[in-house]
Amino acid sequence: MSTTTTSPTPESEGPPRAGRLIHNESTMEIPVHLLFRDDPDPEPVPASPVVVGRRQDTGEQPFLPLRDGREAPRFRRPVAAKARPAVRVDPELVERPARVLPGVAGVLAGVCGMAGCVANSWWAGVLPPLAVHALRLPGDAGAGLGPVQWAGYAGAGALGLFGFGGLARGRTGRAWVLGLFGRYRGTVRRTGLMWVNPLLLRRRVDVRLRHWRSEPMQAADGNGVALRVVVLVVWRVRDTARAVLGVEDHETYLRECVEAALAQVPVEPPGGARGSVEAAGDALTRLVAADAAPVGLEVFSVRPVRVEYAPEVAAAMHRRRIAALDAQQRAGMLASVVDSVEDTVTRLTVRGLVELDDYERKALVKDLTVAFCAGRGEQGP
Incomplete structure (x- = not known):
């Protein structure tokens, strides 16, 4: 009787491997990067007392230092939105009256210039005999056209052109903004015939009380539903210097101010309460008046006259x-x-x-x- 002795399995080899489920399987090594490896512990950092402090220069939240000396991330206090900068125009650009003369002065200057030309022609002997007889002048001097006569023609002609060329007619509700070589020289609000320096550039401005009915503009109600609003704006030009020289086109500027106000103020949709419509009009008037005042425009009212839903809704x-x-x-x-x-x-x-x-x-x-x-x-x- 023979006895078969089985050698024990070494502990290092571990449990026996199960039989292959697939006869042609093979084993290969696949490198795997583990997230948590048994790395050696880093050098211990000596414990330091926890100090809670507040920065002296800024009013931020308290900070908590970490063990290695760094500051822990902290949340900053919410910063309030900055106020919208106010619209500013050149402070020296303020309407002031221009220097003008009555129209009689221009008429007299023109008549004197014409009389000087006639007298100079009689002196040079080039005045027609019929004109001499009609004006009852003595016989021709016959001096001829010389440098003196030509200088007389130039002076008399310049005086006549300067006198008649400066005549202007002022109308009620209209004003003239005068400028010379790009510099503001004043505003004329007078009516009737007057004389203005013909070298000055004139810009006519309507200073009457005006109303403007806008085309349908985009707006929204309190729930964000798109609307089309037609507003009626009552306004006038108060400072002609700022309205003409402070902005490129004051009418376009006013239109854009109304559009910006409609984007901020919710408008009551059709069929809403009357009080809410009036409140929206008051809010629109305040916003538009505040934006238009720096450029010399005075806005009295901005009222929605027609409110309807946008075509898409x-x-x-x-x-x-x-x-x-x-x-x-x-x-x-x-x-x-x-x-x-x-x-x-x-x-x-x-x-x-x-x-x-x-x-x-x-x-x-x-x-x-x-x-x-x-x-x-x-x-x-």
Whole structure:
């Protein structure tokens, strides 16, 4: 009898490997980077006392130093939004009256220039005999056209052109902004005939009370629904110097101010309360007046005169409004029917006309409700 001795499996080899499930399988090594490896511990950092402090230079949140001396991340306090910078125009650009003369001065200067030309022509002997006889002048001097005569022509002609060329007519509600070589020289608000230096550049400005009805502009209500709003702006030019020279086109500037205000103020949609519409108009007036005042414009009112939904949401909002009105009408009709049924049942029972138990009462209420609803439906809204 032979005894078979089995050698023990070494502990280093581990448990025996199971048999292959697939006969042609092979084993290969795949490198794997583990997230947590048994790395040697770093050098210990001596513990330091925890110090909580606040920066002296800034009013930030308290900071907490880490063990290695670095500061832990902290949250900063929310910073308030900066105020919108106010619109500023050149402070020296302020309307002031220009120096002008009455129109009589220009007429006299022009007449003197023409008289000088006639006298110079008579002196040179080039005046026609018919004109000499008509003006009852003595015979021609016959001096001829020399340098002196040409100088006389130049002076008299310049005086006549300067006198007649400076005549201007001022109208009520209109003003002239005068400038010379790019410099503001004053504003003329006078009416009637006057004389203005013909070398000055004139720009006509309408200073009357004006109203402007805008085209449909984009706006939104309190819920962000797109609207198309037509506003009526009542305004006038108060400072002609700033309106003409402080901005490129004051009318375009005013239009853009209205558009910017409509983007900030919610407008009540069609069918809203009257008080909300007036509140929106007051808010629009304040915003537009504050933006237009630095450029010499005075805005009295900005009022929405027509409010409608944008084309892309008009159909949906119309259906929504009809559904709300229908639901409101149904709720009112139901309340009226319930009141009528209650009144009918109460009168029947109080007067002792009928004696009803709970089942009969419920049946009577049901029949009366159906009858009243059918009658209201046939009568229509």
